[in-house]
Amino acid sequence: MTTRRLALQGIACAAAASALPLRAQTFPSKPITVIVPATAGGLLDSYMRGVARLAQPYLNNQAIVIENKPGNSLLFGAEAIARVERGDGYLLTQALQIQVRMPHMRAVGFDPFKDFTWIISQVGSPFGVAVKADSPLRTFDDLVAAARARPGTVSYATVGVGNGGHLIMEEAAALKGVQFNMIPVKGSTEGIQGVLGGHYDCVVDSVSWAPHVAAGKMRLLMQFGEGRLKKFPDAPSAKELGMNIVYTSPIGLIGPKHMDPAVVKTLHDAFRKAMDTPEHQELLDKFDLFPLYRNPADFERAMREEYEKERRMVVRLNLQQKQ
Numbered sequence: 001m002t003t004r005r006l007a008l009q010g011i012a013c014a015a016a017a018s019a020l021p022l023r024a025q026t027f028p029s030k031p032i033t034v035i036v037p038a039t040a041g042g043l044l045d046s047y048m049r050g051v052a053r054l055a056q057p058y059l060n061n062q063a064i065v066i067e068n069k070p071g072n073s074l075l076f077g078a079e080a081i082a083r084v085e086r087g088d089g090y091l092l093t094q095a096l097q098i099q100v101r102m103p104h105m106r107a108v109g110f111d112p113f114k115d116f117t118w119i120i121s122q123v124g125s126p127f128g129v130a131v132k133a134d135s136p137l138r139t140f141d142d143l144v145a146a147a148r149a150r151p152g153t154v155s156y157a158t159v160g161v162g163n164g165g166h167l168i169m170e171e172a173a174a175l176k177g178v179q180f181n182m183i184p185v186k187g188s189t190e191g192i193q194g195v196l197g198g199h200y201d202c203v204v205d206s207v208s209w210a211p212h213v214a215a216g217k218m219r220l221l222m223q224f225g226e227g228r229l230k231k232f233p234d235a236p237s238a239k240e241l242g243m244n245i246v247y248t249s250p251i252g253l254i255g256p257k258h259m260d261p262a263v264v265k266t267l268h269d270a271f272r273k274a275m276d277t278p279e280h281q282e283l284l285d286k287f288d289l290f291p292l293y294r295n296p297a298d299f300e301r302a303m304r305e306e307y308e309k310e311r312r313m314v315v316r317l318n319l320q321q322k323q
Contacts, residue, residue, distance in 0.1 A: 027089055027263050031063040034253070035077035035093040039070045042188075043125070043207065043287055044094060047251065050283045051122065054274035059266070073160065074098050075108060078254075082110035087117055087256030089263040095121065095252035095299070097164060100307040104314040105162050112307065117259040118300040120268045122275060123284065124248035124292035127164055128223035128235065129156070130209035131202045132195055133216055140222040140241055143202065147178035155181040157191035157200040162319055165204035167310075168224055168238075168247045170317050175243045192218075206249060207288040224248070231288060250292050252299060264296055 034052065038044040045068060052064035069076035077093030084091060099112050110116070129140060137143050147154040158165035161184050173180050183200055185191040188208035194200040196217060203209060212218040213232060220235040224247040227237060238245040253271060255264070274280055275293060284290060294302055314320050 026060075027266055028059050028062045030090065031065050032059065032089065033065045033067055033091050035067050035069050035080055035091070037069050037072075037074040037077040037094065037096070039187075040066075040068050044074075044096075044251065047123065047283060047287055047289065048094060051271065051274050051280065054277055054279055055270040058270035058273050073102055073162070075102060075110075078112070078116070079109035081254065081256040082115035084256035085258070087259040087263075089255060089259060089267060092119070092253050092255045092267070095119075095250065095254040095303075097249040097306065097310075098162075099254075100303050101164075101167075101310040101314065102162065103307075104311045105319055113300070113304065115257050117255045117257060117264060118296050118303065119253040119255055119264055120271050120296065121250050121252040121292050121294035121299040121302070122271065123251050123289040125206040125251060125289055126223050126225045126229060127168060127204065127206050127247050127249065128209060128232075129169070129202050129204050129221045130195070130213060130218045131221060132198065133219050135201070135219065137201065137221070138219075140236070143221060144176045144178055146201075147173070147176075147180055152179045152181050155183050155200045155202075157183045157185045157194050157203045158205060159186070159188055159191065160184050162314075164206070164247060164249050167313055167317060167319075168245055169204045171245055171313065172238065172243055174316075175245075210288040225290075229288075231285075248290075248292065250294075250302075251289070252292075252294070268296060 034048060036045045036048050045066065049066055052066065056064055074096055078099050081091060081093050095118065102108050103112065131137050137146060143154065156169055158169065166182060169180060185194065188205050191203040191205060192208055192212060195203045209218055209220065213220045220232050222238060222241060223229055223235050224238050224245055226246050229235060
């Protein structure tokens with residue numbers, strides 16, 4: 001009886017082992033949900049919908065369902081996947097820079113390296129400083145000179161305390177030895193309209209300003225990319241102006257912890273193939289993004305480095321949560 005029981009157990013184990021590659025091969029067999037932690041119609045949502053459509057043929061033509069969960073400093077998606085004990089590839093969210101910054105600023109419901117599986121880095125979003133087209137501030141040096149002449153009165157709008165625009169503008173102010181008046185707004189649209197209406201001197205944000213600059217309604221004084229932007233070649237980088245600040249916020253995909261490596265590879269390969277299509281380049285051009293590809297290992301390694309950089313910046317600017 002014992003011998004028979006052992007034999008049956010061995011058969012069962014062999015069957016289970018042989019089924020694992022089959023499950024990986026057939027993934028996905030149902031729709032995949034991607035949580036976009038922002039409102040429908042915005043940059044994050046529009047890009048995700050576009051690249052998901054391009055990746056779908058490489059994922060057994062299964063639907064990729066976008067679930068919008070705005071608010072909570074873009075953290076609802078990260079906190080949702082952190083509650084999943086073992087990811088199966090059917091619930092993902094966007095990877096964003098704030099996921100490695102906010103843990104240094106306040107309590108959050110996740111650990112970015114214990115609770116996430118980093119899948120792919122797709123694109124980067126440039127940040128810049130833009131003014132109204134008829135502003136007397138023609139250059140970033142003009143903005144600095146005005147702040148030096150009137151400390152704390154030259155205003156910039158940015159989306160909330162602790163976002164990328166806030167941190168890099170305060171870093172720039174520290175390097176230039178001036179003080180700006182930071183105006184936290186609820187969203188990019190509010191900041192843009194405030195500048196166009198003459199309520200704020202400038203806006204510091206990702207590419208929300210791009211269509212207004214292209215239309216001649218705003219002027220880009222400076223941007224925080226590694227080099228000049230293809231679409232706006234007249235705007236110098238911060239490095240050109242003597243500030244060693246390069247800030248390009250990544251957009252990618254993450255899943256819950258303990259994901260099957262074969263499933264991670266399937267997801268990575270599908271979205272990597274989507275990035276190689278001409279249609280993806282059209283998305284980049286439309287939304288003023290640039291390629292920022294990293295595979296799972298490189299993406300996690302890069303974000304661990306960013307985690308430490310963000311910690312140092314938050315401490316330097318005294319933005320950590322007061323206990």
